[in-house]
Amino acid sequence: MSDRRVWAGMAIVVLLVWLVGAAVTKYTLEQMAYVTPIAMVVVGVTIGLVLLWVKIVLDALHRRRDARGQSQT
Known part of the structure; x- marks a missing residue:
């Protein structure tokens, strides 16, 4: 279904x-x-690139947050 x-x-x-x-x-x-x-290929590639960059930015932010937590302890 x-x-x-x-x-x-x-x-x-x-x-x-x-x-x-x-x-x-x-x-x-x-x-x-x-x-x-x-147009569908272009839309798909655009969405894929946006998702890739969102993942990269979020990963960088998580690593930065983890690095700050380890340096303070």
Whole structure:
């Protein structure tokens, strides 16, 4: 059952990228249908990079906090 939810969620995201992309660019819906796979890759890579940098920053903050705690004792 959750498999259907995942598929439905992915379909909704793809439709949103397609429709929003057509609304904010000069492309028609038909032209945007050809560009949507590329847009999905760009969206995925962007989200991946943001998550990577959030992880790096949080890890650095945790290490800094741990280093302060060890130097005070």
